[in-house]
Structure formats: structure tokens, C-alpha cells
Amino acid sequence: MGxxxxxxxxxxxxxxxxxxxxxxxxxxxxxxxxxxxxxxLGPCRDFAAALRAPARPRxxxxxxxxxxxxxxxxxxxxxxxxxxxxxxxxxxAVSVLADSxxxxxxxxxxxxxxxxxxxxxxxxxxxxxxxxxxxxxAGASAVLLIVAALPPPQLRPxxxxxxxxxMHVLCEAHDAHEVDRALSAxxxxxxxxxxxxxxxxxxxQRAIDLRRAVPAGFLYVAExxxxxxxxxxxxxxxxVDAVLVGSALMSSEDPGAALxxxxxxxQ
Numbered sequence: 001m002g003x004x005x006x007x008x009x010x011x012x013x014x015x016x017x018x019x020x021x022x023x024x025x026x027x028x029x030x031x032x033x034x035x036x037x038x039x040x041l042g043p044c045r046d047f048a049a050a051l052r053a054p055a056r057p058r059x060x061x062x063x064x065x066x067x068x069x070x071x072x073x074x075x076x077x078x079x080x081x082x083x084x085x086x087x088x089x090x091x092x093a094v095s096v097l098a099d100s101x102x103x104x105x106x107x108x109x110x111x112x113x114x115x116x117x118x119x120x121x122x123x124x125x126x127x128x129x130x131x132x133x134x135x136x137x138a139g140a141s142a143v144l145l146i147v148a149a150l151p152p153p154q155l156r157p158x159x160x161x162x163x164x165x166x167m168h169v170l171c172e173a174h175d176a177h178e179v180d181r182a183l184s185a186x187x188x189x190x191x192x193x194x195x196x197x198x199x200x201x202x203x204x205q206r207a208i209d210l211r212r213a214v215p216a217g218f219l220y221v222a223e224x225x226x227x228x229x230x231x232x233x234x235x236x237x238x239x240v241d242a243v244l245v246g247s248a249l250m251s252s253e254d255p256g257a258a259l260x261x262x263x264x265x266x267q
Contacts (some may be wrong), residue, residue: 007069007200011101012149015125021121038136038165045119046166046187050092051242052218057232057266060121060221061086062246063112064093065103067219068246069200073250074105083112085256086249090263093142095121095244098135113139121170125149129161142168144191147178156185170221174206180259191244192213194225204231208238229265237267 003108033180049056063082064071083094096112097104102174106122113120124131124142125147135143143162145153155171162169163186173179173185174196192210195202202225214220222240227248235243252258 008148011099012127013123014101015127016101019128025044033131034165041081041136042165044136044141044168045117047093047119047170048219048229050119051189051221053127055090055092057236057263058092058242059232059263060093060095060242060244060260061089061091061249062097062123062244063104063108064123064246064250067102068241069195070247072103073161073247076088077250077264078256079108080115082250082255083116085254086259087116087118089256089260091259092242093119093121094141095123095246098122098124106134109135109140112140113141115140119168126158127154127156132158132162132167133165136165140167142170144170144172144189146170146172148172149164151192152181152185153182170260172223173210178208178215179210182217183215187218188248189221191220191221191223192240193223195223204234207235209238209242211238229262232262233266 014099027219063079065075065077086094094112094116096109098106098109109120109122118137119141121142122135123144123168126132126145132143145158159169168189170189170191171182172193174193179190190206194204194207205227206267207222211220219241221242221244222235223244226243226245232243249255
């Protein structure tokens with residue numbers, strides 16, 4: 001594509017505009033109000049523990065209807081049937097897109113969390129702690145923070161806020177410098193994305209190389225570019241803790257059955 005920054009810039013610009021309209025609650029809650037609300041919501045499911053589970057492979061299966069690079073994938077997908085199928089097939093967690101560029105909404109996160117017993121990752125382009133609290137209210141156990149979208153003065157406070165309200169964070173990096181930034185900001189779970197968010201081109205080797213940049217003791221999730229059980233096995237052999245799989249499963253006639261087949265193929 002002509003403009004290498006089109007995808008990420010357009011998505012972030014749209015997100016900033018949505019936040020500026022006031023459709024999201026203002027950040028004027030007191031600590032006491034926040035703690036009272038959190039107490040009423042109850043604890044999150046343990047996303048980090050799911051990524052350390054003895055199961056192999058540990059798959060975070062993703063629900064999304066479309067993507068900026070692929071266009072529509074399955075716009076009429078049945079959310080409840082799909083995520084329930086993922087859980088039945090053995091997914092240790094489920095990722096749900098909450099961004100409109102992927103055909104998602106926060107209501108999708110809420111519905112998924114309501115029917116699942118595994119942790120739900122709210123996958124959005126987070127720029128503001130209001131979005132993190134909204135995900136927590138929807139029942140998500142973890143949120144995505146993208147290093148490329150967040151300058152250092154923003155990344156650390158958002159990580160700390162998410163941890164402070166009981167959530168885990170998948171902190172997404174695209175190169176070794178971003179891995180360093182994630183760890184310096186306090187990330188405990190690093191996602192190595194094989195997709196270049198500027199061009200949306202995919203190179204699975206990127207996720208494999210980034211595994212070596214994350215020290216032992218931190219969780220590492222490989223993201224994007226996983227299109228077959230062979231790809232999955234390649235990542236597992238590289239020592240990743242978990243693999244996030246989305247488009248390839250959503251493109252299948254029965255995403256849950258496809259996941260079960262993949263898991264069976266690498267066990």
C-alpha cells in the first residue's frame with residue numbers, strides 16, 4: 001500500500017476521535033468510587049495462570065469478524081457459538097476484538113465473558129484508562145496495550161492502572177526496542193507480533209526472533225501470522241508460552257472444530 005502508516009494511524013485517529021466525543025466516561029472517579037465498583041465486579045480470571053497451564057499447546061483463540069488487511073472474514077459469525085466452541089476445543093483463553101475496524105464492540109467482550117469460564121482478553125487500541133475500566137466492567141480479565149501506539153509517558157501509567165484494578169496486560173511489541181520499552185514500563189506478559197502494524201505485512205520469523213528478546217520469567221505470546229498447524233508447531237518449537245490465533249480459525253467453517261484439529265495435530 002502507498003502509505004506505510006495508513007492502517008495504524010487511521011485506527012488510532014478514529015480511537016482518539018471517539019474518546020474526544022465523550023462517549024466514554026470521563027476519568028473523574030475517586031479512588032473510593034473505583035474500589036467500591038471493583039468490589040462489586042468481583043475478581044478477574046487469571047490470564048497469566050492460563051498462559052502457564054500444563055496444557056500444550058496453549059492457544060488464545062480469537063473472535064473477530066473482519067480486519068483492515070483482510071476485509072470481512074465472517075461478518076455474520078455467531079459470537080456465543082464461536083467462543084464456546086473455542087473453549088470446548090481447549091483454548092486456554094479467548095481474545096475478542098472490541099474495535100470497529102475489526103467488526104467488534106465492547107458488547108462482544110461482555111457477551112463472551114458471560115458465557116465462558118476461561119479468561120477473556122479485550123483486544124482494542126487502548127489510549128486511555130477509561131477504555132481499560134470499560135473492559136474490566138465488561139468482564140475482561142486482560143487488555144492489550146500496543147507499545148507502538150503509546151509513548152513511554154503513557155505506557156507505564158496504563159500498565160500500572162490495569163494491574164491496579166486486577167487485570168493482566170498483554171503488552172504488544174514488534175521489535176527488540178519495543179520489547180525493552182514494554183519490560184521497562186512494567187510488562188509481565190509480552191506479545192511478539194509477526195504483523196507490521198504500519199503495513200500489516202506478516203513475517204512469522206519476527207515473532208520467533210522476539211522470543212529471544214524476552215527474558216526467562218516473563219510470559220511470551222506469539223501473535224499473528226499463524227495459518228496452519230505447521231506454523232503453530234514452528235512457534236512452539238521456538239519456546240513461546242502461548243500462541244494467539246485468529247483469522248485462520250475465523251475463516252474456517254467451524255472455528256471451534258478447526259482449533260480442535262490444530263491442537264490434535266501438534267500434541
